[in-house]
Amino acid sequence: MENLELYLTIAGIVVAIIVILWIILRRRKNVNVTGASIGPLNLEFSEKSVEDISILSSPLAACRNERLTPPLKVKLMDEEQHILKNRKVRLEIYGENGIVSARKISGALTRNSDNDGIAIFDDLALDATGTFKIFIICEKQQISTDDIDILPPGLPIDFWNYQVGSPEYEERFDRILRFKTNERGI
Incomplete structure (x- = not known):
């Protein structure tokens, strides 16, 4: 009988620890508590997984x-x-010919989400022209952006606002052609 009090005290302490851990871990947003495990009890902790990736802002266009x-x-x-x-967020950039080589990309392709769950990629630049799509990958989830146009240098992002044949359009078009000609060494 004298051991019974000791066993009850130990069991009470263990239950108190489990309850305290349960409360603390339930308040954390990244941990999911599904049970308890001491003797016949099961206590399981699992990290919550990413189920939704929301795009808050997406690039539209840029020059090379x-x-x-x-x-x-x-x-x-x-x-x-x-x-x-x-949480680690990774980007993959695809063009018309498949995935874009890392040599043609400047800026970080991986970021961790901040305390608000937001990851910002604010230093991306591509050394190529064309239409591209960015795939955002986190754990098992993946989402893609709309198409992004990378224009030749000298062409403004709003080039479609210039009327074809106007002096501004022709001047910018000539500048682009001169750049392309010099780039190839012709």
Whole structure:
């Protein structure tokens, strides 16, 4: 009987520790508590997974070797729409011919989400022209942006606002042709 009090005290302390851990870990947004495990009890902790990647802002266009504008901003959330901080977000950029070589990209292709669950890619630039798509990958989730146009240097992003045949259009078009001709060494 004297050991019974000792066993009850130890069991009470263990239950108190489990309850305290349960409360602390339930308040954390990145951890999911599914049970308990001491003797016949099961206590399981699993990290919440990314279920939703939201694009807050996506680049529209840029000139070659200039930063993509606006910067790419994504937000990470779990299935209960809680933000997920400190998660690695990776980008893959595809053009007409497949994935773009890292030599043609400047800027970081991986970022961690901040305390608000947001990852910002504000220094991306491509050393190529054409139409590109960015794939945002985090854990098992993947989402893509709309097409992004990378224009030759000297052509403004709003080039379609210039009327074909106007002096401004012809001057900019001549500048682009001169650049392309000099680039090839002709």
